[in-house]
Amino acid sequence: MDNGVKGLVILGSTGSIGRQTLDVVRSFPDRFSVIGLAAGRNTDLLVQQVNEFSPSLVCCTAPCPELEDLPANGRRWVSLEEMVCHPDVDVVMMATVGKVGLEPTLAALRQGKTVALSNKEVIVAAGELVMAEARRSKGSLLPVDSEPSAIWQCLRGEDSVSRLILTASGGPFRERPLDELADVTPEEALKHPTWSMGNKITIDSSTLMNKGFEVIESHHLFDIPYDQIDVVVHPQSAVHSLVEFTDGSIKAQIGPTDMRLPIQYALTYPERWHNSQTPRMGPLAQMQFTFYELDTPRYPCFGLAVDAGKKGGTYPAVLSAADEVAVNLFLERRIGFTDIFKVVERVLDMHTPVYNPSLEEILAADQWARDAAAG
């Protein structure tokens, strides 16, 4: 858009990242214009958001008659693809969960848009395809997740990378005896020690599946081989990640555990804006940062994810889809906590991969994995 105002659409506006994105927009009312909002089933909140931000484009999976009662002022119902491709859009916040983000991401990149990617399943399932599209078009793909954002910030102005080091809090069960993990309840797994996030990512964080996804995401986003990506446990979640350079120097990015910071960084990049409404790090004095080796037997989902990433082809799409089903089964108390790994492992073992898959082949593998995981 003109006048330095950024035209923004948010896919998944009623979820955790969507709401925090709108919080950032509230801090800079003159610098963002919300062009479109898309939500799934939380129609009450979507109506409030449309009332507050007056987007011209709206999309909702569930029927939403309340919106029809609001004065329309030229507002239109559109598809996700149509929304992200609108000429006034500069930045697409892709904050949906799961594969629904895949086609709009590709469409936005094709139009040369900037996509701020919170939905990491998109890049896990279709990393090669999405990165190829970003290279072909003038679009760009920016991380929103705090660890890949930290890596991206550390890489700023640098080009001699030797190693990425992602930090992991270790989740709520870092010290729980291994033989008690099978009894973990959804309520326990949803209590993350340092971050407040949506349900799916909180469970994925407790199994460290999420960290495996971040390894795959970082491999694609930053074009770094898997054997140059390490993970270290850092219970305080203050150091969000680190990069080692060829000369042995290491840079770390540090910040409060508040998603609005990496969200804002993706929205304002390459600028950094002062936001008086987001928290600062407390004083460094009296702080203590500890680091531990990843206890891999405790987190079998992590190894499973990295292996699927290394194998490539349709394996990561199957990983992501099977995990989504398994996490839902766990949240519905139909399987135990340690069964999440077993379900995903079983589905990966059964899979006949396709290499260099097309979008259709990725979507087919995704659907196959969902059926296999649920069966």
Add this chain to the structure above:
Amino acid sequence: MDNGVKGLVILGSTGSIGRQTLDVVRSFPDRFSVIGLAAGRNTDLLVQQVNEFSPSLVCCTAPCPELEDLPANGRRWVSLEEMVCHPDVDVVMMATVGKVGLEPTLAALRQGKTVALSNKEVIVAAGELVMAEARRSKGSLLPVDSEPSAIWQCLRGEDSVSRLILTASGGPFRERPLDELADVTPEEALKHPTWSMGNKITIDSSTLMNKGFEVIESHHLFDIPYDQIDVVVHPQSAVHSLVEFTDGSIKAQIGPTDMRLPIQYALTYPERWHNSQTPRMGPLAQMQFTFYELDTPRYPCFGLAVDAGKKGGTYPAVLSAADEVAVNLFLERRIGFTDIFKVVERVLDMHTPVYNPSLEEILAADQWARDAAAG
């Protein structure tokens, strides 16, 4: 020079930083050419260095007849100013101690050379003058000291700074009872807990005078107001310093306590070179970084230095010169450890400052301070 070979001169080649600079040169024999070496009194080592690196220009404060016995091959005795201005010189490593570095630094900048500055007394005593010369000429002034180098690395690619945070190990007396500090011996003060350095800087590190110098250096080098420069105690000396940006994000630079890394970074900037002969950080796992507030009553020299920096004019030159004398008096056992502060404070109190001083006025203030401190 041509062919990507960097022409290098080292002023202070037999000191700690000079020797480590030559270590870096040894790792890259095809990428550096040592044009000149200058030393003070360690003529034995200078002769060895001239034998090994065959510089065409040599300077030595003490008589050095052994050098005359070596085959000259066009080698010439020159002044420091002549050495740094030679057309083959790309980078000047300014690794002398004290005010002797001041005039060659200004001369090198005037010729558009890159000056890698280890001698921080130069920028402490004459910060405004030196930075004005760097701005006027095409020369550049790069930090070598690990903390300012860390700040410089964190600032790479960034322009929205809100705060610099220098780390300090706290020196060997961080936990010694305050009433025992008067009895500290030179031997105790020369045992730095984390860094192996020259004598002067090791004593300055034990009083934290050195950290005050770094605050003044960072103020000038990075053009940041004093009230946006903080110091935090970090006993492990792993995090070399940090920068907070306007959005609240913090970057830290981390590395082993080995001066060859920041030396090499200054010599190869903007590139980072892989050097198999310098140590890497050990694995992050099992590491612990702690941070503490600076205990200012324990380190009165720190406050004295920052105050002198803030006052400006000839005060920092007086600070630096009086400290040099006081440290020597302490090393010669003519004053006690806590007298270093008293000597420097007394001299600063007696000083009648000149603001916006010329080089001559800075040198006069320096001489006055030396006489006053010794008196």
